[in-house]
Amino acid sequence: MPTSSFLGSQLIHPPPFTTATRRHHYPTVTMSLNPNTNPITALTNLLWGKSLPPNLLISTARTAWSAGWHLMMSQLAPSNPSTGGYSRPASQFRRPTTTTQNLHLYVGLPCPWAHRTLIVRALKGLETAIPVSIAGAGEDGSWQFKDTNYIPTVIPENSNQDDYLVPGPDKANRCKTLKEVYNLRRGGYNGRSTVPMLWDCDRNEIVCNESYDIIEMFNSGLNWISSNPGLDLSPPPLKKRIDEWKKIIYPNINNGVYRCGFAQTQEAYDVAVNELFTTLDMVDEHCRYLCGDTLTLADVCLFTTLIRFDLVYNVLFKCTKKKMIEYPNLNGYMQDIYQIPKVAATCNLGAIMDGYYKILFPLNPGSIRPVVPSACEHDMLTRPHNRESMSSVVKDVDMLVL
Numbered sequence: 001m002p003t004s005s006f007l008g009s010q011l012i013h014p015p016p017f018t019t020a021t022r023r024h025h026y027p028t029v030t031m032s033l034n035p036n037t038n039p040i041t042a043l044t045n046l047l048w049g050k051s052l053p054p055n056l057l058i059s060t061a062r063t064a065w066s067a068g069w070h071l072m073m074s075q076l077a078p079s080n081p082s083t084g085g086y087s088r089p090a091s092q093f094r095r096p097t098t099t100t101q102n103l104h105l106y107v108g109l110p111c112p113w114a115h116r117t118l119i120v121r122a123l124k125g126l127e128t129a130i131p132v133s134i135a136g137a138g139e140d141g142s143w144q145f146k147d148t149n150y151i152p153t154v155i156p157e158n159s160n161q162d163d164y165l166v167p168g169p170d171k172a173n174r175c176k177t178l179k180e181v182y183n184l185r186r187g188g189y190n191g192r193s194t195v196p197m198l199w200d201c202d203r204n205e206i207v208c209n210e211s212y213d214i215i216e217m218f219n220s221g222l223n224w225i226s227s228n229p230g231l232d233l234s235p236p237p238l239k240k241r242i243d244e245w246k247k248i249i250y251p252n253i254n255n256g257v258y259r260c261g262f263a264q265t266q267e268a269y270d271v272a273v274n275e276l277f278t279t280l281d282m283v284d285e286h287c288r289y290l291c292g293d294t295l296t297l298a299d300v301c302l303f304t305t306l307i308r309f310d311l312v313y314n315v316l317f318k319c320t321k322k323k324m325i326e327y328p329n330l331n332g333y334m335q336d337i338y339q340i341p342k343v344a345a346t347c348n349l350g351a352i353m354d355g356y357y358k359i360l361f362p363l364n365p366g367s368i369r370p371v372v373p374s375a376c377e378h379d380m381l382t383r384p385h386n387r388e389s390m391s392s393v394v395k396d397v398d399m400l401v402l
C-alpha cells in the first residue's frame, strides 16, 4: 500500500490508489486530472484538497526558505555576523589621479551612487569629454551590457539618440559584462564589479570605483576638459560643512536605506530605520540647500537617495515610517533639484524601479513591480516648488550629528 509521498509517511496517508477510493476520499482529484490545471495546483489538490498545507510542511518550507534567504542575502549584502546589520564592502580604487583625456564612465541607472556621477558630469558639462556606457542588471544581479527598450523619462535638450541615458553596449571596451571590463586591467580583479567605475582608456586601468571620489574629481579635477568650468559644487568656504553633511547623510540616509532593506535581523533593521528617519526629520528642517543658497556635492548625494525613496525604498526596503511626500520641505527640495537644468534627464524612473523590484530577488521573489506612486511621476516632480524665497540662514551642522 503506498502510504507515503515525498513529504514523509507521517504527513499523509492516502488510501490505495484506485479510481473508486480516489473519487470518494479526494473529490478534487478530478480537477487535478484536468490537463489545463497548473501541475503544482494539481499536486496540492491531490495531497490536501482545499485545506491549508499541513503544519509540518509549512514549518519545513519556512526553515528551508529562511536558510536560502540568508544564503542569498549574504551574497547580495554581506552582513555583520554578530548584529545581522548590512556592511557595505569598501571600494578598492580610491583617490583618482590621472592625466589622461581619454576617460570613460561606467554606470547603471538604478544605482544611486552611479547617479551622483551622472548628475555632476551633466552639471559640469563633461558629457562630451567623458562618454558613458550604461549597464543593465542581469538576471543574477550582475551588470551586463545589452540593448533594452527603456525610454528616458526626459529627453535631454540638443541630444541625439546616442546620448540618451538608457542601457546599451559597452562603448569603450565592447565587453558583455562589467566584470569583464574590471578584468581587463593588468593584474586582474577579484572584488565586486560595482558601478560607478571610471576607466582610463589609455592605460586600460580603473581610475576609481568610489562615487564620492569620482564626483570630487569631476567637480574640480577636470576643468580643462569641462564645458562649465565655472561651476564649483564644493567651494573652499563650504568644504568643511559639506564634509560634515557627508558624515551624517552617508551612514544614515544614503547607506541607511540599504541598512534597512538589507538587514537580516529585526534588531539591525530597528536601529537602521530609527537612524534613517531621525536624520530625515532633522534634514527636513533645513534651508534651501544643505549648505545655504548654493547647490553642493552634499545636495547631489542626498538627492539621489530622495528621488528613489517613494519609488523604491519606502516599499522594498521597508523604509515605511513616512513617505517623502510627507516631508514638505524635503519633498520640495527634491523637486527643486530635479528641476535644475539637465538633472531630470539623468533620472530614468522606469529603469530605477525595474532595477530594484525585478532584480533584488531575495527581497521580491515574485519580481512584481508596483505601480509608480503619482507623486513620483515626472509631471508632479516638475510642479512649482516655491523655494526660491527660502531663508538662507544656515544652521549649525555640528549639533546635528547623531
Ligand SMILES: N[C@@H](CCC(=O)N[C@@H](CS)C(=O)NCC(=O)O)C(=O)O
Pocket: 090, 091, 110, 111, 112, 113, 114, 192, 193, 194, 195, 196, 209, 210, 211, 212
Ligand atoms: N561605495 C560605492 C558603492 C557602489 C555600489 O555598491 N554599487 C552597486 C550598485 S547600487 C553595485 O554595483 N553593486 C554590484 C555588486 O555589489 O556586485 C560607491 O559609492 O561608488
